[in-house]
Amino acid sequence: MSTSERLIESTRELLWERGYVGTSPKAILERAGAGQGSMYHHFRGKPDLALAAIRRTADEMWATAEAVLDGPGTPYERITAYLRREREALRGCPVGRLTMDPDVIADDALRAPVDETLDRLREHIAQIVEEGKEQGEFAPGLDGEEIAAAVVATVQGGYVLARAAGSPTAFDAAVRGLLALLAPPTR
Amino acid sequence: MSTSERLIESTRELLWERGYVGTSPKAILERAGAGQGSMYHHFRGKPDLALAAIRRTADEMWATAEAVLDGPGTPYERITAYLRREREALRGCPVGRLTMDPDVIADDALRAPVDETLDRLREHIAQIVEEGKEQGEFAPGLDGEEIAAAVVATVQGGYVLARAAGSPTAFDAAVRGLLALLAPPTR
DNA sequence: GTCTATAGCGGGATAGAC
DNA sequence: GTCTATCCCGCTATAGAC
Numbered sequence: 001m002s003t004s005e006r007l008i009e010s011t012r013e014l015l016w017e018r019g020y021v022g023t024s025p026k027a028i029l030e031r032a033g034a035g036q037g038s039m040y041h042h043f044r045g046k047p048d049l050a051l052a053a054i055r056r057t058a059d060e061m062w063a064t065a066e067a068v069l070d071g072p073g074t075p076y077e078r079i080t081a082y083l084r085r086e087r088e089a090l091r092g093c094p095v096g097r098l099t100m101d102p103d104v105i106a107d108d109a110l111r112a113p114v115d116e117t118l119d120r121l122r123e124h125i126a127q128i129v130e131e132g133k134e135q136g137e138f139a140p141g142l143d144g145e146e147i148a149a150a151v152v153a154t155v156q157g158g159y160v161l162a163r164a165a166g167s168p169t170a171f172d173a174a175v176r177g178l179l180a181l182l183a184p185p186t187r
Numbered sequence: 188m189s190t191s192e193r194l195i196e197s198t199r200e201l202l203w204e205r206g207y208v209g210t211s212p213k214a215i216l217e218r219a220g221a222g223q224g225s226m227y228h229h230f231r232g233k234p235d236l237a238l239a240a241i242r243r244t245a246d247e248m249w250a251t252a253e254a255v256l257d258g259p260g261t262p263y264e265r266i267t268a269y270l271r272r273e274r275e276a277l278r279g280c281p282v283g284r285l286t287m288d289p290d291v292i293a294d295d296a297l298r299a300p301v302d303e304t305l306d307r308l309r310e311h312i313a314q315i316v317e318e319g320k321e322q323g324e325f326a327p328g329l330d331g332e333e334i335a336a337a338v339v340a341t342v343q344g345g346y347v348l349a350r351a352a353g354s355p356t357a358f359d360a361a362v363r364g365l366l367a368l369l370a371p372p373t374r
Numbered sequence: 375g376t377c378t379a380t381a382g383c384g385g386g387a388t389a390g391a392c
Numbered sequence: 393g394t395c396t397a398t399c400c401c402g403c404t405a406t407a408g409a410c
Binding site: 037 | 393394395396397
């Protein structure tokens, strides 16, 4: 793997573990096994490297989610698959957690990939809910955008509950609770 | 207000705005209008002061939530009141955001107030859901603990969506989505 | 109790050798 | 391209005067 690749991958790991404010160039370099010069040769500085890392993490998360949501099954089953997908709840969401980083929120360039990813995710789920309404799986009165927001929020909030408790249990409970409310009556 | 009070209040504000890692003793002292000596006289250091601040914020949040949840109305109405309560979605949850702070999660003493507050909140809502089941407002098949987890997760995740988008809209959408799913059929 | 002075360490970036 | 040396500044804490 090239030095620049190692820098990006190390940054992704550290951003996930410690966030933007908690991640220092020094820590990145140590993990990547590179010197100062390499980083400032390939990137303009910490924000530039972080942007590359965040973009990649966001793209990866979107691809994973899309694959599950576009899998086989009815709309309800596909949303269930998304919510039940294996997650390391205690690690939190590598994208969502960045929203609690003041320096990320303050920088439009850093926030953009986060915003776009969560937005696309909501829109995609909203469309699946609309499909479900057409097929009679969901009540016609439901608003796809609202249900999608609740689905994504449950996942993001599930991470908060799990990390607070130091146990993934609460994440799973939240998912089960939402799925119980969303379940078609004829099941 | 005493110096020690001003230190705690300044710390609460900064923890909310910038998190634990992003908050320096220097910034606290500047906001409180105090010198180094005052802080190290009243507190052993940053973690000790942060603990006092976190405890107070957690207690306050619990008191506010309890007041709304124990207000008038049916169980569904009380949960609705909790979810619809005025929130500054873009600021995030002063308690929940701490779960994304690596140094808070790594320190059991700092994490404890966060854990206890979210846990108590879930238990209280779970009990309200059970009441709603007894009164026939909620379907008997629902699990109170799971619904409560979904409710709290929706709020916490709503903050994530709002901060990502730079707008409170997504928070409100998630809340409306969950309430639509939770609504008693006979409304 | 509160202040200033000081200290050691690490963050973030630049310079220039190789 | 990558390295080390160096810089300036801010973080966190201690010491000691008042």
